Amino acid sequence: MEFAFGLVPTSGLHEFSNLIGQAEQWGFDTAYVPDQGFHRDPFVALSHLATRLSRINLGVAVTNPYTRNPVQIARAAGASADLSDGRFILGLGAGEVGGLRDRLGAPRAPFLTVVEAAMQAIRDLLDGRTVSAETPAFTIRDVRLEFDSPHPVPMYLATTAPDGFRLAGRLADGLILADVTDPAIIEKCLQSVAEGTATNARSPQDIKVVTWITTIVTDDAATTRDHLRRVMAMTVCAFHRELREMLGIDESRMAELQDALANTTGPFSPTLFPNSLFDQVAIVGDAGHCSEQIRAIENAGSHQYAVRMPAAAAALVDYSTNLQRIAEGVMPSLR
Numbered sequence: 474m475e476f477a478f479g480l481v482p483t484s485g486l487h488e489f490s491n492l493i494g495q496a497e498q499w500g501f502d503t504a505y506v507p508d509q510g511f512h513r514d515p516f517v518a519l520s521h522l523a524t525r526l527s528r529i530n531l532g533v534a535v536t537n538p539y540t541r542n543p544v545q546i547a548r549a550a551g552a553s554a555d556l557s558d559g560r561f562i563l564g565l566g567a568g569e570v571g572g573l574r575d576r577l578g579a580p581r582a583p584f585l586t587v588v589e590a591a592m593q594a595i596r597d598l599l600d601g602r603t604v605s606a607e608t609p610a611f612t613i614r615d616v617r618l619e620f621d622s623p624h625p626v627p628m629y630l631a632t633t634a635p636d637g638f639r640l641a642g643r644l645a646d647g648l649i650l651a652d653v654t655d656p657a658i659i660e661k662c663l664q665s666v667a668e669g670t671a672t673n674a675r676s677p678q679d680i681k682v683v684t685w686i687t688t689i690v691t692d693d694a695a696t697t698r699d700h701l702r703r704v705m706a707m708t709v710c711a712f713h714r715e716l717r718e719m720l721g722i723d724e725s726r727m728a729e730l731q732d733a734l735a736n737t738t739g740p741f742s743p744t745l746f747p748n749s750l751f752d753q754v755a756i757v758g759d760a761g762h763c764s765e766q767i768r769a770i771e772n773a774g775s776h777q778y779a780v781r782m783p784a785a786a787a788a789l790v791d792y793s794t795n796l797q798r799i800a801e802g803v804m805p806s807l808r
Contacts, residue, residue, distance in 0.1 A: 474771045474807045477503035478780040478796060479534055479685065482513040483787050486521050489513075492793050493522055497529040499800035503777065505534035505564065508541070509784060510572055516549040523557035531557050534564030534649060534685075534779075535631045538591035539579040542611050544618075546591070547598040551622035559624035564649055565592060566631035582609035585636055592628060592644050599626055629683060634713040635665045642669020647681035651781065652708050652754045654686060654766060656773035658719050663774045684775040687755040687783060688767075689790055690798035694758045698751055700789040702741035705754050706730045707785065720753050760802030767807060778807075 478501060482489045493504045504522065506515040515533045522531050531553070536546060546563070554561040567584045568574055574581075587610040594613055597604050603617040629647035630640060641648040648666055653659055667677040687705065691697045709722060710731055717727065733745055751757075756766045767778050780799060782792045 474767070474775070475502040475777040476780070476799070476804050476807075477501060477505060477530075477683065477777050478782060479505040479507055480782055480792065481507050481509050481784040481787075482515070482518045483784055486513060486518055489518060490522055490525050492796075493529070494526055495793070496796050496800070497526050499797060500804060501529060501796070501800065503530040503532060503562065503779070505532045505562075505779065507784075508533055508536035509569065512784065516553060519553055519561070520556055523553065523560070530560045530562060532562030532564055532629075534562070534629065535566035535568070536564070537566055537568030537574070538587055539568055539574050539582070539610050540577050542613070543591040543594040543606075544598065544604075544613055544616050547595045547618060550595065550626045551599055551618065551620065554622060554624040554626050561624070562627050562629060562647075563595070564629045564631055565595075566649070580609050584632075585634070585640055587611070588630065588632075588637075589640055589644065592630070595626075596628065627681070629681070631685070632713075633711075633716045635662070635715050637713075638662050638665035639669035639672075642666040642671075642675065642677065642680055643673045644669075645680065647683055649683045649685050649779075650775075651685040652687065652705075652712075653684070653716070653720075654756055654770065655720070655753055656769045658716075659684065659770060659773040659775065661719060662716075681777065682775050683777045683779050684770050685779040685781050686770075687757075687781045687786075688763060688778075688799065689755075689757045689795055690760050690763055690802055691757060692759055694762075697757050697790075698748060699740055699743075701755065701757070701786055702743070702746040702751060703734070703739075704783050704785045704789075705751055706734060706741055706746050708754055708783075709750070710734065720750075722750070760798065763799070764803045764806050767803065771807065 550563045599622045606613040627646040630645040631649035
């Protein structure tokens with residue numbers, strides 16, 4: 474199984490690249506940089522990494538076509554693939570609505586319509602075609618890139634919607650399935666991917682499945698859960714309704730969580746966000762526990778396990794120590 478991680482550049486880029494370089498030495502296969510909030514620009518961070526590191530794959534996961542026109546995404550992706558000698562991966566998703574898109578005045582246009590048009594535009598641009606497109610989120614008028622992309626750019630779609638899984642099966646090179654630990658639900662999500670591949674004469678084996686999950690290796694799981702309950706509640710509230718239903722989260726619980734996020738501060742109690750729900754969206758425990766959970770996720774169809782490390786939890790978890798614990802205590806038993 475491949476191992477990856479996502480890390481927002483909350484520190485200076487020299488310090489950030491030192492950590493990614495250490496992770497490369499520890500054996501991680503891919504490092505993803507999210508286009509999240511108003512942190513340092515992910516494409517600039519990836520360019521710095523590409524000139525320093527020689528083995529690890531590098532990806533943006535995810536950026537979105539609401540705050541970045543697909544032409545700009547294609548330009549950055551082509552340049553990043555060139556600079557990294559073909560080690561670049563492009564992840565696309567909806568982006569943060571309240572924390573990013575709304576603050577920039579981006580339209581609240583239907584995600585699947587917009588991202589499908591963006592994926593097709595980016596692929597065509599990187600293939601040297603002239604592109605025109607009109608969506609509620611972006612406009613492109615007779616644009617052709619003024620350079621040839623020397624390397625293919627794999628495109629992964631991040632989504633929590635069943636129709637999004639089908640779209641990934643139809644058009645994407647990979648699916649980023651975030652914050653789902655239950656193997657039975659992962660298998661159900663991948664059934665939708667297979668339905669998408671069938672509509673475009675593709676095979677499910679053509680789609681790389683990345684499971685993107687908050688994972689903390691610790692001997693004090695109880696305290697770590699308490700620290701992260703609020704962060705994971707934010708994650709659950711961002712899920713598509715159909716995925717919440719799969720997880721057994723009813724609308725009354727959703728309303729309760731949304732009210733608490735809006736009107737309270739500080740940690741959430743186990744009563745509000747119980748361990749049974751927490752463990753459906755994150756993996757926390759000693760190395761043996763994490764290994765067992767990740768093995769079950771691999772058996773459900775995951776090709777790459779990506780350790781999610783939320784920026785909102787950066788003050789609560791030492792991410793360098795966590796990556797080292799995963800590399801030394803978890804990865805050897807799953808290679």
